[in-house]
Amino acid sequence: MTTSIIAIKDGKDPDEALKKDANGFKKALRENLGVYDYLVDKFVAENNKDSAQGKKAIADNLLPLFANISNEIIKEHYLKKLSAFLRFPGQLIKRSRQITKEKFGRQNLNPQKR
Helix, strand or coil, X not given: CCCXXXXXXXXXXXXXXHHXXXXXXXXHHHCCEEHHHHHHHHHHHHXXXXXXXXHHHHHXXXXXXXXXXXXXXXXXXXXXXXXXXXXXXXXXXXXXXXXXXXXXXXXXXXXXXX
């Protein structure tokens, strides 16, 4: 099963968004994002990906989530995406992921600001 995110711009919930702008809501449905894509975009937008602290914040929030992805192909996809956003070699991301895995194990991890 795949979880998708719909960004609703008008309204606090789907019912209100449909009433305010049905065409806009339909467009949002077509442009839905997978949950991991949404989270990568969210944390990159909230942090300065060009600063050391911003890169750390992005990685600190995403690596624990990626550690819990059971499918290795999907996990590798998002690690590569994160590596490209941060302009880091994939090996550095994988090493950071291993440290995160050792620190947190396979428990249910939630992103948090550090």
